[in-house]
Structure formats: C-alpha cells, structure tokens
Amino acid sequence: MTKFAQKMIKSAAALALGASVLTTAVVSGDASASAKTTCKVSHGKLINAKSKKVIAGFKMFNSVLYKNGKKFTGVYKGKYYKQGELYTGLVKKIYFKKGVKANGTFKGVYYKYGKPFTGEKGHVHFKNGKKLNHVTVKGIYYINGVRATGVYEVNGKNVQFKNGKAVADHKAPVITLEGGAKKIYKVKNGEEFTAPKATAKDNLDKTVTVTTKIFNPQGKVIDHIDTTVAGIYKIKYYAKDLAFNKAKITVTVVVEPAKPDTPVVTADK
Structure with a gap:
C-alpha cells in the first residue's frame, strides 16, 4: 500500500470517529433535555410528565424533596426536611439549621448538636441553653453566664462578690x-x-x-x-x-x- 493510500485511510477513520463523537454528543444532549422534562408538579404532586403517574419513592425536583409524589417532611440521609426543603428551626426541641442538627443560638437559647446546651463555653456558663443569671450553682454566683464580681442584690440584701464567691462584709455604715x-x-x-x-x-x-x-x-x-x-x-x-x-x-x-x-x-x- 502506498503512503498516499495510508493517509487517505487515516483521514477517513478520523472523519468517522469525529462523526461518532458528534452523534454521541447530540444524543446525550437530547437525553438530558428529555430527563428534565420527565417530571412535573401537578395539583401539588410530582408526576411523570408522560404517563401522568405519581413518582414513587424519593425524588429531588427543583431542589425540593418528594416522597411518593408529595413534599417530604422527615429525616432523609441524615438531614431533616420540612415540606421538601432543608429545615431551619425547632423540631421536638431539637434545633436544625439547613436540615442538620446545629450549634448556635436560636431565639435566645444556645444549642450544641441540636440540643439545649448545659455547661461552659468560652467562660460563659449555660443551663438548658440559657446563661446562668442571678443564680448560685455549687457555691458560685453567676451574672449573665459569668462568675460575678461586684455588688448584687441577693434575697433582698446586697452582697459583694469576687469571681463568683461572696466576700465577707466587715465595713460598718x-x-x-x-x-x-x-x-x-x-x-x-x-x-x-x-x-x-x-x-x-x-x-x-x-x-x-x-x-x-x-x-x-x-x-x-x-x-x-x-x-x-x-x-x-x-x-x-x-x-x-x-x-x-x-x-x-x-x-x-x-x-x-x-x-x-x-x-x-x-x-x-
């Protein structure tokens, strides 16, 4: 076979391969477009656009999660949804943020892993999510979550505190x-x-x-x-x-x- 004939065969093969790739791209594009039109919402339910039947199981459509055609409320893959959307708020005293049990303050209550926090965070003390305020815990008096220093009224009388502990008053009027x-x-x-x-x-x-x-x-x-x-x-x-x-x-x-x-x-x- 001459060199000229070999070049002609390679060129023909390249053209055939290019046509194949182009054909595949066109088909893939049509399939994707077809997939987008597979589902639609009708009368509040997610259905198959062609058969008009309700889509069974879980299906995400336009960033909304459906289950058996209805907007889903509940936990799916570790995240909480309400009416199909990732939820932020309280559910049975558990705090969710974008569907995940969260840390942070919500409506004046501090949560950790979704539950009202009891303990110390950054030298601030909490009980059931709220800062300890005007209360004594284990002999320590707290104001706004912090160990008190200064004079505060306790049980009708003023008491002087330093780092949460009462200081004896030896000064006469x-x-x-x-x-x-x-x-x-x-x-x-x-x-x-x-x-x-x-x-x-x-x-x-x-x-x-x-x-x-x-x-x-x-x-x-x-x-x-x-x-x-x-x-x-x-x-x-x-x-x-x-x-x-x-x-x-x-x-x-x-x-x-x-x-x-x-x-x-x-x-x-």
Missing part, C-alpha cells in the same frame, strides 16, 4: 448628721433645743436605719432634753447593717446653769 449639725452644743438655760437628725449609708446595704437615744446627766434614757435643768446631756445615734457591722456617733449638749436674778436697787427717799 457611716452616720452623718443632717444640715451640718455639730457634735457639741452649748445651750443657755431655758433656751429651746431640738436634737439634730441623722442618716446612715452602707457600702452594700441600700437602706440602713438610724436609732437615737438621749441620756440625761445621770446616764438615764430620757425622751427629750429639759433645758431648764443644767447639766451635760448625750444624744447617741446607732446604725447596723445586715452583716451586723455597727456604727455610733455621739452629740454632746451642755445646758448652762440658770443665771441668778439681778437684785433691783431702789433709791432712798
């Missing part, structure tokens, strides 16, 4: 006399006198009551100071916080003796 009152008064005999009022503040407790007692020169408790009776009187103010730390201040009132009457001198007649 501070009593202040109102209106810049003095601690020592000198009162003329018979002059009107009103005992000054006092208030108290505490480092932890919101309110502290001040009680007052008045003592006469003999040390007995009396209701008020009688300025017609000379002597040294004591007004004592007391305050106590919820930790039983006590405070006291004393105001001294000195009532001067009455001045003797000045004799009246008359001229002799």
Whole structure:
C-alpha cells in the first residue's frame, strides 16, 4: 500500500470517529433535555410528565424533596426536611439549621448538636441553653453566664462578690448628721433645743436605719432634753447593717446653769 493510500485511510477513520463523537454528543444532549422534562408538579404532586403517574419513592425536583409524589417532611440521609426543603428551626426541641442538627443560638437559647446546651463555653456558663443569671450553682454566683464580681442584690440584701464567691462584709455604715449639725452644743438655760437628725449609708446595704437615744446627766434614757435643768446631756445615734457591722456617733449638749436674778436697787427717799 502506498503512503498516499495510508493517509487517505487515516483521514477517513478520523472523519468517522469525529462523526461518532458528534452523534454521541447530540444524543446525550437530547437525553438530558428529555430527563428534565420527565417530571412535573401537578395539583401539588410530582408526576411523570408522560404517563401522568405519581413518582414513587424519593425524588429531588427543583431542589425540593418528594416522597411518593408529595413534599417530604422527615429525616432523609441524615438531614431533616420540612415540606421538601432543608429545615431551619425547632423540631421536638431539637434545633436544625439547613436540615442538620446545629450549634448556635436560636431565639435566645444556645444549642450544641441540636440540643439545649448545659455547661461552659468560652467562660460563659449555660443551663438548658440559657446563661446562668442571678443564680448560685455549687457555691458560685453567676451574672449573665459569668462568675460575678461586684455588688448584687441577693434575697433582698446586697452582697459583694469576687469571681463568683461572696466576700465577707466587715465595713460598718457611716452616720452623718443632717444640715451640718455639730457634735457639741452649748445651750443657755431655758433656751429651746431640738436634737439634730441623722442618716446612715452602707457600702452594700441600700437602706440602713438610724436609732437615737438621749441620756440625761445621770446616764438615764430620757425622751427629750429639759433645758431648764443644767447639766451635760448625750444624744447617741446607732446604725447596723445586715452583716451586723455597727456604727455610733455621739452629740454632746451642755445646758448652762440658770443665771441668778439681778437684785433691783431702789433709791432712798
């Protein structure tokens, strides 16, 4: 066989192969187009476009999962679908995100692998998916999921915490006399006198009551100071916080003796 004849045979073979590939491509394209038109949705059901029969079993069509022609709700291949679409939300207290049991916060609750989380994550403590808040667990007090540091109201009284543990209160309240009152008064005999009022503040407790007692020169408790009776009187103010730390201040009132009457001198007649 001549070289020319060999070239002609190879060319013919190449043309035949090209025609075969082209034919295959056209057939494949027609088959794909045909597959796309195999199914359709009619009256809410997935059916065979030609036979009009419901498609049996599972079938994904336009990103929607069908089972026996109906949009599927349930777990399929490890993912949860609702009405044929990958679901995000709660199902029987299990959190799904795009069909998968998920980690994350949903409507204020933190989930791990789909379940409300109890434990510590990044120094934040959770119980049933919610941050521990204003609660004590195993002797540790939590605020917004974190060990508390600062002063917080617990059972009606203020408590100081450091890293979740209560700190003992050893600081007494501070009593202040109102209106810049003095601690020592000198009162003329018979002059009107009103005992000054006092208030108290505490480092932890919101309110502290001040009680007052008045003592006469003999040390007995009396209701008020009688300025017609000379002597040294004591007004004592007391305050106590919820930790039983006590405070006291004393105001001294000195009532001067009455001045003797000045004799009246008359001229002799």
